[in-house]
Amino acid sequence: MGYVAVEAGEDVIQRAEELFEKQRVDGESDQLSVEQVDDQFSRLTAQAMSEGGLYAPRLAAIAVKQAQGDTAEAAFLLRAYRSTLERWGSSRPVETAELFTTRRVSPAYKDVPGGQVLGATKDYTQRLLDFELTDDDGTDPTEEWDAEPEDPPQLRNVMEVLRDQGLVHNPETGSDEDQPGTPFDATREPITYPAPRAAVLQELARGETGAVTALGYSELRGYGQVHPTLGEVRTGDLPVRIEHPYTGDEVEVTRASVTETECVVPIYEKADDPQFSFGYGLVFGRNERKAIGMSILDAAIQLDGDAPAQDAEFVLDIVDGIDSFGFIEHLKLPHYVTFQSILDRIRSIRERTAAASSGDDAPVQEVSADD
Amino acid sequence: MTVLDVANLTKIYGDACGECVDNTGPSVGDNQCPVCGSVVACADVDFQLHDGEVLGIVGESGSGKSSLAEMLALDLDATAGDARYHAYDGNMLSADYQARHELQNQHVGMVHQHVQDGLELSFSGGGNVAEKLLAAGWRHYGDIRDRVESLFRETEVPVSRMDDATETYSGGMQRRIQIAKAIANDPGLVVLDEPTTGLDVSVQARVLDMFRGLQREQDVATIVVSHDLDVIRLLADRTLVMRHGRVIETGLTDRIMEDPHHEYTQTLINSVI
Amino acid sequence: MTDGRSVVPDAESVDDLLDGVADDGLAGYNYAYLDEHTKREVRRATLKAIALPGHQVPFASREMPLARGWGTGGIQTSLSLLGPEDAFKVIDQGSDESVNAANIRRLASRTADVETTTDATDASVIQTRHRIPEEVLDDDQILVLQVPITDPLRRVDGSDDANRRRHAHKNYSKMWVALYENVVEYGEIKLSSRYPVLVDDRYLMDPSPIPRWDVPKLDDADNLCLFAAGREARIYAVPPHTEVEPLAFKDRQFQVERFPDQACANCGSEDTFLTEVETDDGDRRYACNDTSFCEKRRANPDLSKAHHRDGNDHAWGPATDPSVPDGPTENSEGGERE
Numbered sequence: 001m002g003y004v005a006v007e008a009g010e011d012v013i014q015r016a017e018e019l020f021e022k023q024r025v026d027g028e029s030d031q032l033s034v035e036q037v038d039d040q041f042s043r044l045t046a047q048a049m050s051e052g053g054l055y056a057p058r059l060a061a062i063a064v065k066q067a068q069g070d071t072a073e074a075a076f077l078l079r080a081y082r083s084t085l086e087r088w089g090s091s092r093p094v095e096t097a098e099l100f101t102t103r104r105v106s107p108a109y110k111d112v113p114g115g116q117v118l119g120a121t122k123d124y125t126q127r128l129l130d131f132e133l134t135d136d137d138g139t140d141p142t143e144e145w146d147a148e149p150e151d152p153p154q155l156r157n158v159m160e161v162l163r164d165q166g167l168v169h170n171p172e173t174g175s176d177e178d179q180p181g182t183p184f185d186a187t188r189e190p191i192t193y194p195a196p197r198a199a200v201l202q203e204l205a206r207g208e209t210g211a212v213t214a215l216g217y218s219e220l221r222g223y224g225q226v227h228p229t230l231g232e233v234r235t236g237d238l239p240v241r242i243e244h245p246y247t248g249d250e251v252e253v254t255r256a257s258v259t260e261t262e263c264v265v266p267i268y269e270k271a272d273d274p275q276f277s278f279g280y281g282l283v284f285g286r287n288e289r290k291a292i293g294m295s296i297l298d299a300a301i302q303l304d305g306d307a308p309a310q311d312a313e314f315v316l317d318i319v320d321g322i323d324s325f326g327f328i329e330h331l332k333l334p335h336y337v338t339f340q341s342i343l344d345r346i347r348s349i350r351e352r353t354a355a356a357s358s359g360d361d362a363p364v365q366e367v368s369a370d371d
Numbered sequence: 372m373t374v375l376d377v378a379n380l381t382k383i384y385g386d387a388c389g390e391c392v393d394n395t396g397p398s399v400g401d402n403q404c405p406v407c408g409s410v411v412a413c414a415d416v417d418f419q420l421h422d423g424e425v426l427g428i429v430g431e432s433g434s435g436k437s438s439l440a441e442m443l444a445l446d447l448d449a450t451a452g453d454a455r456y457h458a459y460d461g462n463m464l465s466a467d468y469q470a471r472h473e474l475q476n477q478h479v480g481m482v483h484q485h486v487q488d489g490l491e492l493s494f495s496g497g498g499n500v501a502e503k504l505l506a507a508g509w510r511h512y513g514d515i516r517d518r519v520e521s522l523f524r525e526t527e528v529p530v531s532r533m534d535d536a537t538e539t540y541s542g543g544m545q546r547r548i549q550i551a552k553a554i555a556n557d558p559g560l561v562v563l564d565e566p567t568t569g570l571d572v573s574v575q576a577r578v579l580d581m582f583r584g585l586q587r588e589q590d591v592a593t594i595v596v597s598h599d600l601d602v603i604r605l606l607a608d609r610t611l612v613m614r615h616g617r618v619i620e621t622g623l624t625d626r627i628m629e630d631p632h633h634e635y636t637q638t639l640i641n642s643v644i
Numbered sequence: 645m646t647d648g649r650s651v652v653p654d655a656e657s658v659d660d661l662l663d664g665v666a667d668d669g670l671a672g673y674n675y676a677y678l679d680e681h682t683k684r685e686v687r688r689a690t691l692k693a694i695a696l697p698g699h700q701v702p703f704a705s706r707e708m709p710l711a712r713g714w715g716t717g718g719i720q721t722s723l724s725l726l727g728p729e730d731a732f733k734v735i736d737q738g739s740d741e742s743v744n745a746a747n748i749r750r751l752a753s754r755t756a757d758v759e760t761t762t763d764a765t766d767a768s769v770i771q772t773r774h775r776i777p778e779e780v781l782d783d784d785q786i787l788v789l790q791v792p793i794t795d796p797l798r799r800v801d802g803s804d805d806a807n808r809r810r811h812a813h814k815n816y817s818k819m820w821v822a823l824y825e826n827v828v829e830y831g832e833i834k835l836s837s838r839y840p841v842l843v844d845d846r847y848l849m850d851p852s853p854i855p856r857w858d859v860p861k862l863d864d865a866d867n868l869c870l871f872a873a874g875r876e877a878r879i880y881a882v883p884p885h886t887e888v889e890p891l892a893f894k895d896r897q898f899q900v901e902r903f904p905d906q907a908c909a910n911c912g913s914e915d916t917f918l919t920e921v922e923t924d925d926g927d928r929r930y931a932c933n934d935t936s937f938c939e940k941r942r943a944n945p946d947l948s949k950a951h952h953r954d955g956n957d958h959a960w961g962p963a964t965d966p967s968v969p970d971g972p973t974e975n976s977e978g979g980e981r982e
Contacts, residue, residue, distance in 0.1 A: 010746050079707035083682075084673055190702035190877040193805040313805055323875050326712030327792070333714065333744055337737045337774045337933055340919045341836035341855040344901040349830045356831075468813055491821075495828065498821045505820035512827055512893035534828050 024068055037061040046257070046285020047071045051321050052078030053187065053206040055256045055284050072208065072325045079322055083187075092241045092250055096260055096282070097160070100152040104234040108264070112232070114155035119235065158232040159262040162276065168264065169275040171197055171302055193313045200301055200312055204294045205283055208321025215309045215319065216293030219300050224307030226300045228263030228279060235259045235286050259283050259291040265299045277302060372457065374559055374592040375420040375443075380452035380464075382438045385409030387450070395616060397635070402433065402616040412438035413616045416452070420560070423590040427607025427624060429639070431598055435616040437484065440564040440596040444481035445471045446488075458559055476506045480553025482546070484565040489549045490537050496548045497523070497533035503555040522551040527581050543574035550582060554589065561586075563595040567602055579605050600640065604628055612636045676723040676756035682706050686724035686879070690870060693881035698843025699811070700794050705877035715748055715773060716874025718790035722748075722771045725786060726756045733760065733767035738775040738917070738933035745773075762936045765952040774837070776858040778916050778937040780950045780960040781867035783884055789852045791873040794880070796840035796850040816848050819891065827896050839898070842889045843882060851888075857900045857917040861961040862888040900962050908932040911941035915949075915962065 025031065038045060038061040045060035048067075052060070052075040060078060067073035103119025106112045118124075162168050183198040191199050204212060219226040237255040244251045264276040279299030281291035297319075300309045309315055318324060383391055388407035395402045395411040402411045413435030420426050428436045441447035442464065443454065449464045456463045458478055459470070466474060475481070483489035490499045497519045501509075509515050523530045526547040537545060546566065553561050566582065567575040583606055586593055595606050603610055603624060610627050612620040612635070620633040631637045676683065689703035708716040715736075726732060734749040736742035740762040748771060749760050761767050764777035773790040781787060797807040800818045810816065819840060826833045837853040841862065851859055852871055862869060862882050869882040882888055892898040907914045909929045916937065918930040932938035940947055949960055 010750055013743055013746055013750075076707070076711065080709040083706040083708070084677065084679065086679060186704075187706075188704050190704050192702060192808070313803060317804075322707060323712050326714060326716070327875055328713075329711060330713035330792070333773075334737045334739075334742060335774075336919050337855055337917075338837040338853045340917075340933075341857075341901055343920070345834050345836045348832065348899075348902070349834060352831045472813055472815065491818075494821055495825060497828065498825050501824050502817050502821045505824065506815075506817035510894050512824065512896050515824065515893075 020068075024065075032065060034058065034061045034065055037064050041069075043286060044069065044071060044074070046283075046287055047209055047290075048074035048078055050284040050287055050290065051075035051206060051208055052082065054078045054082040072321050075208075076322050076325065089242060091253075092243060094238055094241065096238065096258075097157050098154055099234060099236040099238050099258070099260065100255070101155050101234050101236040102152050103236070104155055104232055106158045106232040107230045108158060108232070112158050113161075114153060117153075117155075152236055155234075157262070159264075159278070162231070162264065167276055168278050191316065195312055195316065197298075197302070200316065201280065201282075201294075201298060203316045203319060204281070204297055207290070207294070207319035208324065209287060209290045209293075211319045211321065211324065212290050212293040212297065214293075215315055216296035216300075219296050219307065219309045224300055224309050225267065225305070226265050226279070226296055226303065226309075228265045228296055228299060230292065230295070231262040231264060231278075233259070233261045233288055233292065235288070257285050259285065259287050261288070261291045261295045263292070263295045263299060265303075267303065372422045373419050374422055374424075374457050376455040377419070377443070378417050378453045380416040380439065380442060380454065381414045381450045382412040382435070382442060382447070383409050383414075383450045384412060397615045397617055397619055400615065402435065411435075411616045413613070416611075416618055418611060418618075418621070420592050420594065422592060424609065425586060425593040425595060425607050427603035427610040428594065428596045428613060429598065429600060429603045429610055430613035431639075433615075434613040436596045436598075436613050437564055439613075440481075440562050440594065443560075443594060444479055444562045444564075445475055446481065456560065476503065477556050478559050480555075480558040480561045482549045482553050482561070482563045482566055484568055486542070486545045486549070489552070490545060492536070492538040494537055495534045496528065496537050496540060496544070499537055499548055500551050500555055503552050507556050518555070519551075522555055525554075525585060526551040527577070541574075543570050543578060546570065546578055547581065550578075550585070554585065554591065557589070557591075559592060561591055561593045563593065563597075565597055565599075566595065567597070567599060575602075582606070600628070612639070673755055676726055677708075677751065678706065678720065678723050682720070683724040686720050689879045690721065690724070690881065693870070693879045694868070694883050696847070697883055697886050698841075698847030698849040698880060700878040700880045702877055703879055705874045708874065709751070710747065712875035713792060714744055715771070715790045717872030717876075717879070718771045718773070718788050718874070719748055719751065720874060721788050721870055721872040721879060722752060722769055723756060725769055725788075726752060726758050728757050730758045730768045731761045731766050732756075732758045733762060733764060733770045734772070735770065735775060735777070735934075735936075736773045738919075739935045741935065764934075764936060774853045774855075775917070775933060776854055776861045776961070778932075778934040778949055778961075780953060781865065782953065783866040785867045787867055787869045789854070789869060789871045791850065791852045791871045791876070791878070793838070794850060794871075794873045794876045794878040796838070796848050799840075811847060814846065816842075816891075819848060823891060823893070827893065832896055832899075833892060840891050842891060844886050845889075848891075849880060849882075849888075855901055855917055856890070856898070858961060859888075859890050859898070860900070862886075864888075865960075903930060906930040908938060908941070911938045912945055913938070913941050916941075 038057055041064060044064045045057055048060045048063050048071050049055055049057065051071065056078070059081065060074065063074035063077040064071070066077060101117060103121060104114070104117045106116060159168060184196045184202065186199050186202050191203070218224060235258070237257050239252045240254045240256055241250045241252050259282070261281040263279045265278060267277050277299055279295035279297070281294035281298065283291050283294065297309055297315055300307065301312045301315060303310050381392065385408060387409045388404060390406055391404035391409050391411050392414045394404045394406060396414065403409070404411065416439060418426065428439060430436045438447060442449045445463065445466070452464055453462045454464045456474070456478065459466065459474060463474060481489065494502070500519045500522055501515050504515050504518060519533065520530055523533055528544050528547045528551065532540065532544070537548065540548065567578060570578060579602060595602065597603055607624045610622065610624045611618045612627065612633065614635050620627065620631065620636050627636060628640060631640050674680070686703060689701045693699065693701045705717060706720060708719055710716050710719060722732065732749065732752050734740065734745040736745035739745065752758055753760050764770060764779045764781070767785065769786050769788060770777065771788040771790065776787065795804060795807050797810055797819060800822050801807055810818070823833055826835070837855050838850055839856050839859050841849050841851050841859060843849045851862060864885050864887065865882070866884055868884055871880045890898040901917065903918050906918055907930070908916060908918060909931050911932060913932055917933045919933045921929050921931065923929055932941070
């Protein structure tokens with residue numbers, strides 16, 4: 001009987017886990033070090049940190065290794081760990097104009113103060129599979145450059161140009177009811193609707209990359225009206241500062257790598273005083289796709305229209321990767337009790353229908369299979 | 372007996388500046404306040420409705436009659452005003468949600484102009500009518516079926532269609548279902564908002580005849596709101612004429628039709644003939 | 645393990661921190677895994693839930709080392725209640741041996757130092773997915789039910805915002821219409837598990853996907869029932885001796901699952917919830933779903949479901965006692981009384 005395997009004691013669980021671990025060491029190659037994951041798979045660790053809602057590159061590298069490259073699982077490991085940590089305090093708010101910018105492109109303007117900074121990107125090259133990587137000797141392609149590396153500049157936000165002209169709508173952010181000025185924190189307080197914008201942004205920033213991309217795309221694809229112009233997309237490092245416990249001064253403790261984007265939507269907030277709606281995206285690490293998707297969703301949710309991605313409740317209910325991953329996969333758990341209950345209903349209804357149509361084959365009706 | 376006594380009923384859309392009512396109305400020729408831009412849908416409406424009486428409210432679109440209907444059906448909050456309903460203690464316009472819900476379920480039946488406001492299109496027609504009974508605490512399936520069936524007969528909807536999805540019904544049938552739903556719990560007051568809009572002329576007549584028959588039989592006090600003078604002529608005992616959010620003339624329907632006093636009413640009636 | 649040692653000693657860097665916990669395993673975590681702040685919050689939500697029977701109380705559900713949808717609400721609730729004196733039982737689909745039950749039990753015993761048991765009469769806290777034990781629970785026992793979908797109204801409307809309003813106003817007519825249309829279409833109510841119940845004549849509640857068989861056990865029970873959903877971040881409760889009534893029509897009564905002429909292939913019981921198994925040789929066998937009670941019945945076929953209560957045969961689901969043949973078969977011939 002098939003269920004025997006699922007109904008077993010701790011030994012079997014232990015062995016299943018060991019078999020899983022074995023997959024990692026099964027091959028002929030050397031073991032991947034956590035440093036290698038950190039250095040060479042920064043996109044994976046960035047995704048795990050952003051979806052896990054915890055900025056910790058080294059922990060993320062361990063999580064990616066442990067999850068054998070499954071980002072949803074890695075993000076889940078980070079969140080589960082994070083939830084056990086004591087919270088010491090909060091960092092000070094930071095202006096993103098302070099970003100030490102390694103890349104910044106502004107689609108809205110041909111040129112912007114500080115210039116277009118392409119930085120490191122594959123955006124404009126052909127996506128050809130590089131067979132030379134099979135024999136990677138670690139050569140640095142920039143080795144021969146005769147330019148001196150510059151320190152990343154701090155650039156004025158492009159949207160500030162528009163804001164200074166009063167062209168951009170300024171929405172309420174929504175702070176914690178009990179502590180005005182403190183942003184809503186969905187990890188400490190359950191979200192109810194209508195949700196403050198701070199909660200929306202937090203949940204989007206922690207959203208699953210594929211889900212954020214897909215829902216954002218739905219707006220562009222025609223299931224909505226948000227087709228934004230990006231003010232800019234930028235990546236770089238933001239200083240993280242805390243208040244010194246003794247002196248009370250602000251002290252920079254570290255920097256966090258982020259991707260930020262702001263977009264404008266030519267839908268006017270007020271008829272008498274036309275202003276752009278706008279959307280904001282900020283995610284940990286390098287993940288431009290998710291940041292842009294987030295900015296579209298932020299704009300869409302502010303519109304509060306009828307399109308799927310404009311319904312805050314719908315978007316926030318499904319965008320979290322830890323939630324969707326868990327509930328989708330829970331279907332693998334045994335369900336024979338509920339299934340027995342469903343069997344009872346369909347048999348009862350079939351008997352009744354058969355009796356009513358005197359022996360004719362009853363049509364198979366849909367029976368609600370819930371849980 | 373007075374079923375409903377309404378005084379000073381006012382609805383303003385927008386942030387009123389305090390002078391909106393003085394700055395609008397027929398004397399000004401507009402219902403938008405020039406100071407703050409608020410729209411005065413209706414202001415200072417007074418009337419009484421008696422047992423078994425049908426009160427018509429007529430006016431062109433934008434005259435404020437639909438807002439009036441929705442407020443009386445407790446679907447829309449009033450800005451100001453007082454409405455005394457005989458079976459409710461106090462001003463029903465300021466009833467809390469619970470009391471309002473009860474009033475809507477048991478006492479005030481509404482037939483909406485837009486079907487999606489009045490019916491759940493994914494439910495069956497019978498389900499829509501049953502909802503009213505279920506909300507009022509009916510718990511015997513057989514009794515509910517019997518009552519729904521008799522309401523279908525009274526409103527002349529084929530009983531064979533009872534279990535079909537409401538979205539498959541014709542416009543006329545959907546209107547009848549709304550009427551069946553409105554009278555399901557023997558209400559003291561029925562509000563009809565543009566009962567014939569969107570229906571073919573032949574269907575209009577049949578729906579109105581059916582309702583007039585029902586209304587007389589059950590002697591239920593009714594408010595019918597329409598831009599269509601024929602509807603008012605056929606159903607209403609007494610009529611209020613509205614323009615720019617104000618009642619400009621009131622009287623017995625026959626008198627208003629034959630001897631309109633207000634200039635606007637005269638134009639309204641002449642333009643139809 | 646119970647010293648509540650913090651995971652963050654005097655670390656200078658993340659690396660230090662990692663070195664510090666590298667060999668600790670779960671020993672590096674707080675007692676009963678959750679930090680004390682979280683436990684307090686879960687307890688507060690639980691108390692509020694008990695004060696408002698059937699009302700869904702939001703709480704800031706924490707990520708657990710179990711996937712969401714796999715009992716994270718239940719385990720947070722259990723861990724907030726457990727102390728070293730407790731005996732903890734975990735069942736999944738009626739079985740103590742299911743892998744997920746074993747995993748949850750292991751987490752509790754490793755972090756909360758509690759004794760675990762498979763005997764429903766010995767446990768002080770029972771966490772369960774989709775079943776209520778066959779043996780009558782006592783007033784000193786707490787049943788924690790894992791809940792996947794917290795709101796019964798989601799069957800008729802996906803929006804929790806709209807549904808919260810309906811609950812606030814006790815406006816359940818849409819649910820009733822759904823039942824009415826069920827009867828129109830099928831001649832009876834087709835809901836299988838997750839059968840909607842009205843608690844204390846006030847809140848409509850989803851009893852979690854327990855079979856209908858277990859629903860009557862909620863009514864006027866001696867024990868406290870807690871319902872917890874981690875993914876949906878809600879806790880609700882049925883306190884002892886609360887009226888719980890499944891929605892049904894006077895002439896289309898609530899029916900439990902029928903097992904006509906079937907007895908458990910292992911212990912011979914005819915008064916327990918059975919599940920069917922298709923065997924390799926093409927037969928269909930029925931067996932008790934509650935495996936620990938089935939084992940007791942195998943040793944003693946006449947054992948009453950209230951054997952541990954000195955003959956107090958408090959009504960408990962269908963047919964509390966095999967000697968009382970009333971109950972589960974009452975409605976089983978089609979179940980409909982006009």
